Amino acid sequence: MDPIRTIRSRTVVIPSTNIDTDQLMPARFLTTTTREGLGQHLFADWRYDASGQPVADFPLNQPEAQGCQILVAGRNIGCGSSREHAPWGLYDYGFRAVISNEIADIFRNNSLKNGLVPVVVDDATHAWLLAHPGAEITVDLEARTLTLPDGASVPFPIESFARYCLLNGVDETGYLLSKIPAIEAYEARVGA
C-alpha cells in the first residue's frame, strides 16, 4: 500500500444520512472475485437511471465533482452490510478520504485497510462542510487535522495503529504474521 500523509482536494457532498453500504455498492455487483473495477458501480442506483443514463442532479455527475478525492457525507455513512466492496469502490473511483460526523464501525475498519481515510469531525465542522460543496480542504493524517479554506484547523481522531500503517504504507497482514510466535504461545497456553 502506498503511504498517505496529506490529501488536498475539493469536496463532493452527498448529504443523505445513514448512507448504507447497499447504496455505496448494490448487492448485484458483489459477485466479483477481485477488488478491481468497482468504481464504475459506486452509488449505482443513485448515479444512474433505469436506462443507465447519469442522473442529472446527483453530485458525482456534476462536472465540478470530477477529480475530487474527498467525500463529505451525512451522519452514519457506511451502516449495514460488511461488504468491503464499498470502500473498494470508493477508492477505485478516486476517493481517498470520507468525512462525516459519524461513520459506521465495520465500514470505518474496512476503509482504514484500503487507503481510504475515515475522518469523523464535530457537528459544527460537519455542518459547514455539508453547506459548502467543492470547498478546497486538506486532510493531514500526520497532524490528524483537517484544514478548512480559511486556514482554520480542526482535529480529528484516528486509531493510532491504523494511522501508523497508512502513514508508512505498512500492511496489517504482515504485522500479524510477525506475531505468529505469540499466537502459537497463546494456542499452547489455552489448548486451542
Next chain:
Amino acid sequence: MSATTLFEKIWRAHEVVAETADTPAILYIDLHLTHEVTSPQAYSMLRERGLPVRRTDRTLATMDHSTPTDADQLFGRIPIKLESAAKQVTQLEKNCAEFGVELFAVGSPNRGIVHVIGPELGATQPGKTIVCGDSHTSTHGAFGALAFGIGTTEVGHVLATQCLLQRKPKTLAVNVEGELPAGVTAKDLVLAIIRQLGVSGGTGSVIEYRGSTIRALSMDERMTVCNMSIEAGARAGLIAPDETTFAYLKDRPRAPQGADWDAAVARWRALVTDDGAVFDREIHIDATTLSPMITYGTHPGMSVAIDESIPSDGDAVYHKALAYMGLTPGQSMLGHPVQYVFLGSCTNGRLSDLEAAASLLEGRTVAPGVQFLVVPGSDAIKRAAEAKGLDRIFKAAGADWREAGCSMCLGMNGDLVSKGATCVSTSNRNFEGRQGVGSRTLLASPATAVAAAVTGRVTDARHLV
C-alpha cells in the same frame, strides 16, 4: 477480581496480546465462518503471499448468498442463470479444495445460511469468538459467544493467522423486562429496540441483552434479536448462556459430547455478567407495552407499531424515504397494498418461524396478485419442515416453497422484488433497492408476513379473521 461483564470475560480470554495506546489487541478467533461472497479476495491474498489457511480445523465454509433457491438451477439440472454468481460458487469450491477448508457445498445436508448452520451444527458455542465476513454474524451472540462481522481484508487476517487486530469496544446493556403480549414476537421486540436506540445508537458498542423477557426467549428467538444488533450499529449482541442454551446445544454434532459436555457446561455457567459490573451505557424497555412492529422507511429504525400511524412530519431524510416508499406522511400502514411477501433469512428463516407462519396460513390462501416466497434457512430446516408437512401447507396456500439460501433478503441470487413493488419481508434490511432496484421493503415478523400474504395488504395478524 472486580465485577466484570460477560463481554469482558470473553474478550480477556481471547487476548493473545492486550491493546496499548499504540497498538490494538491481537484477538484470537475460535471459529471462522466463510461464504462465497466475501472470501475470494482473501484467498487471492493467501495465494499471492504463499500462505496456508493456518487453522483449517477452525474454519467452515458454506454457500448461501448467490446460490439459486430454484431447485433445478441449484442442483445443476439447468445452468445457474447469473453467470457471475455461478463463477463465485465455483471459485469457493476451488479455494476450499486448494486450502483444505471444510465446505458445505450444494448437495451437502449441512448447507444453509452461514448464521443458521453454525448453531444448527453446534459449532456455535458459549464463550467462543466467532467471526464471518458478514455483518449478521451478531446472530451467534445468542449463545453467549462474542460474534461479529468483518471485512474481506480481515477474513484474510483470520485465514492467515487465526487472529484479528481489534480495539476493545464499549458495552451497552439493553434491559428488557416483562412478558411479551400475545401476538408480539422476538422480531417485533428487536425492531422496537432499534427504534429506541436508532440505527447508529450501538455504534462502537457490544450489546448485552438482559432481563426477564430475554431469559424467556427460545434460542431461535434469541438469534432473531441478536441478528439485528448490527441494525442499531452494534457489531455484536450477546445473551448470557443458560439452561435454554445448553438444552439447544446438547447432542448437536459439533457440540462437546460425553464427559466433555459436562465440563463444557460447567465452564459455560460462569459466562454471565457479574452482579455490580458496570456497562458504559444502559437502556430499559418494558416488553408489556410492545405491539407487532413494521418498518415504513428505508432503514430499520424507521418503524411503527402496526396499528400506529407513521409520523406526520420529519426531516429531509424522512420525506425522501417516504417518497421512495410511496407512502404519505401520517398515513396508517394497515391496509397498504403488498405485492410480495418474503419469509426467510438469517433473521427469521428457522424452523420455528416456518411453523409459526404455517400455523397461521393453514386453511387460507395467498391473495391474488401476491407472490409469497418461502425460503428455509438451511437444508436441514427444509427437511425438518417437510417432515412436519409444512411445505404442503405453504404450497396448498399458493406460496412458493424454495431451497435454502439468503435469497430475497438481498437479491444477489436473482430472487428479486420488482421496481416499485412493496414486499413485507421477515429479513433484516429495508434499505433502498435492498431486494432489487426500486424495491420497497416493509420489515416485519413471520406472522405479519402471513397476514399480508393472505390479504394482499398490511394487516394486523392478531385480527386476522
